[in-house]
Amino acid sequence: MGKSAVRRRVTVFISMVSAMGVTAALGGCSGGTAATPNATLKLVAADYGDSEANSSQKYWDKLVKEYEKKNPGIEIDVSVYSWNEVDAKVKQMVADGEAPDMAQIGAYADYAAKGQLYEVNQLLSIPVQADFVSRLAEAGEVGRVQYGMPFASSTRLLFYNKELFDEAGLTPPRSWSELAAAARTLKSRGVETPYALPLGPEEAQAETMMWLLSGGDGYTGTIGSYGLDSDQNIATFNWLKNDLVGKGLTGPTPPGKLNRADAFEAFTRGEVGMLNGHPSLMQAAEKRGVEYGMVPMPGVDGRAKATMGVADWMMAFKENGNGEEIGEFLDFVYSKKNVLEFSHEYNLLPVTTSASEAMAADKNDKDLDPFLSELENAELYPVAKTSWAQVSADIKQQIGKAVGPNARPSAVLGSLQQAASAAESSE
Structure with a gap:
């Protein structure tokens, strides 16, 4: 994985109806107004690829293009960095008062403890939030409030x-x-x-x-x-x-x-x-x-x-006040189709129950069954500790x-x- 940032700006659109068919309003309710037109969301993500050919930038480009076709109104700026630098990049952005709207990195607890993150129930529609594998959702909690959204997982x-x-x-x-x-x-x-x-x-x-x-x-x-x-x-x-x-x-x-x-x-x-x-x-x-x-x-x-389980995390920063727009986009990110596509591309386990069940039922994924069966009983790092x-x-x-x-x-x-x-x- 390279050490230089790979950047690509793509335009996507968000409507009142989310990818899961539920309007994502703050507080997890089903009411709310349409997303503000012409807003820009910034996402910083880690690169799971081992070469340019399978860089995570390609995953995000494809996902965002599909979203653009369905939803008018918002621009999303995606920056992908190697694991050697992505956590430090986000840390510096936050310190400079330029926090991204979303970060997909290795840890969330420091930001949650400082009150810098949205609670998950302020972002996602209820069906999407409830779909997270329970063990992973629990690991995303600080003081019984979930701030970290699992994005990728594996067991050993x-x-x-x-x-x-x-x-x-x-x-x-x-x-x-x-x-x-x-x-x-x-x-x-x-x-x-x-x-x-x-x-x-x-x-x-x-x-x-x-x-x-x-x-x-x-x-x-x-x-x-x-x-x-x-x-x-x-x-x-x-x-x-x-x-x-x-x-x-x-x-x-x-x-x-x-x-x-x-x-x-x-x-x-x-x-x-x-x-x-x-x-x-x-x-x-x-x-x-x-x-x-x-x-x-x-x-x-x-x-x-x-067994040991590992999860990486998606989080949303409050600094720019784009909670509703972020929630709309993340509802789409966590659809069964997109979670499965990411998991297959990088040989990782799904973080949602619907995608996990689909993988378990697919004969082409039988080699992952032993890892899937360990996930619910897995112990994760104490990531809720700052x-x-x-x-x-x-x-x-x-x-x-x-x-x-x-x-x-x-x-x-x-x-x-x-x-x-x-x-x-x-x-």
Whole structure:
């Protein structure tokens, strides 16, 4: 994905009747007046493509053109940026007093906490708001009020190389002990990386959360406060350090220096026996001719209590006062057709119930069934916390040290917990 902004201005029109057949008035009511003619809405969006050929700009261009044919009256200016810069771009725009009307980025809580966002029920028609997958809608709430609208989602499963497993006479692991035993067998047969453990700074917070969940805990406790150094979490990292990393089962690159993208690439070269992955890894492996299988993440003594879910977010800023117009447009964005088209293009899971049901019923999407079935039970990052961005950044930089040769996981997790508690207290 390029680092320069890809911009395109297109004209679309909004009428009194939304794409879902319900007029979107503020407060989620069905009354209201027509959108103000000749207003301009600005949308900043992230790029999910991996090349110019499938840039998200093409998705937005197509969607906006279709909207233009049906609805007269409003201009929409869409700017697409790479994930490396989109969050920072929006942050700077807001700081400069030039907030976009809509932003489709990675986090919403900071803006919600400062009173800068519309509540979702001030924007969307009731049928559209009710269509969000409940688990994702809940993750978009701050103080039980929804500000973040899920835009894209995925869950994670344990991928394994079928050819390597078949040659070794192995079956997919269902517990930690089975995973470690399979890794030992693969190592004895010359597999370079029996289990890839990417705890490098790219996405260490994801691999960490998957393992914490499989160990029976997570980032937060039952009351919602951070609990990174809980007894269960310390036990999880002790096991990783002693039973996987310490036994040489995680490959030649130290986990703290292994990034997720590099682990995925090694899997598509046939060098990795097992790793946690999301739907996009399926297509990448198939392109390279790697046969793979997928199973839920193993837990200590059986299946993990939950899998990790990830969502990206759409939000609407109040600064320009275009709530009604924004709601009309987003009703169209979240139609079943458009949600499905986006999900298919980028190998992601739908964020609405109607699109999820359509995908589950489509035989062409059967390979996504295991991910879909995990979504309702998925645990998401604590994105409603304004402190999460800093805590996540700390985890990315520090957690790899917990499995180093001379490390004490309890000390690393304890240090992270201290920093998390301090960040949480300032929310």
